[in-house]
Amino acid sequence: MLHSPLNRQLAERHHASAPLVAAISSLGRAAKRIAFELRGAGLAGLLGDAGTTSHQGEAQQKLDLHANDLICAELRFSGTTGIVASEEIEQPHLLNDTGSLAVLIDTLDGSSNIDANMPVGMIFSIYARLGSSPSADVLQPGCQQLAAGYVIFSSATVMVVATSGRVDAFTLCPYTGDFLLSLAAITTPVTSQYYSVNEGYAATWDPATQQFVAAHRIGRRGRYVGALVADFHRNLLYGGLFLYPADHSSGQPVTKLRLCYEGNPLAFIAEAAGGAGSTGRQRLLAIQPTNLHQRVAIAIGSRDDVAAYEAALRAQ
Ligand code: AHG
Ligand code: MN
Ligand code: MN
Secondary structure (H helix, E strand, O other), X not given: OOOOEXXXXXXXXXXXXXXXXXXXXXXXXXXXXXXXXXXXXXOOOOOOEEEEEOOOOOEEEHHHHHHHHHHHHHHHHHOOEEEEEEOOOOOXXXXXXXXXXXXXXXXXXXXXXXXXXXXXXXXXXXXXXXXXXXXXXXXXXXXXXXXXXXXXXXXXXXXXXXXXXXXXXXXXXXXXOOEEEEEOOOOOOOOOXXXXXXXXXXXXXXXHHHHHHHHHOOOOXXXXXXXXXXXXXXXXXXXXXXXXXXXXXXXXOEOOEEXXXXXXXXXXXXXXXXXXXXXXOOEHHHOOOOOOOOXXXXXXXXXXXXXXXXHHHHHO
């Protein structure tokens, strides 16, 4: 029922195991701490660049690193997470020898938005450990996820959690500090009036994508926040298509978003809500990852919109 607390809803309606409930609850504790830090970041000197570059060659925001530390500490404390893999860390990290789960994290998504007080998010993807090696644990196809979710830090702090076939949203109660069920059994409209793509890059797309977007935008409203979680969340609730196509300007297709901790968790959520997640040519959840930080093109959201884009690419 609405306002059911996170751990009870996970156990009773998602039939999540105790280790999985513990891991997601620890992510909820980390999210509360991040939400608190974000509110005062401008006064605590936590905004802006950390002055470091990640192993992926990207400038790191102070809060990227701070969120990473908070999340890893809470996951370690939960005891049920054996392996954590993060956008900010090159290799998977052993937290607890006995932990049965592997958790993959985009610790702060849309972090370039932070200084302008725009929405940001955290994305998580949870697998059962296979037990052979940390890299095998984290390089599983997205269809093997036990659960996936994100937290959007905006006017409210909302955690969305999906297990196979069910998506619920929990709002952080400002009075009690608990994540309480606010939207139950979310389904996403099969088509929509919204589309989200950075049209500043249109000249770099393949011709079929250029033609598709030029036609798809007619009669639709463009919404693009610059934080994947924020665009995805609006599209999940209202319907919409989020596209991040490859950049072909160098001759070779170059993509930006990461499969393992951006594409797969959001595709798992989209499919559980009746939507779809694709590269434009194949289902994201069917891809066998080869590298923790590998990048893919992404077309995700309303089922019929994703299918229309895939058909446009097939026809080219
Ligand atoms: P992150 O902050 O985790 O690196 O993710 C940023 C991503 C994603 O959140 C967003 O949709 C995309 O970058 C925006 O990219 P552009 O600024 O190139 O449009
Ligand atoms: Mn991201
Ligand atoms: Mn990030």
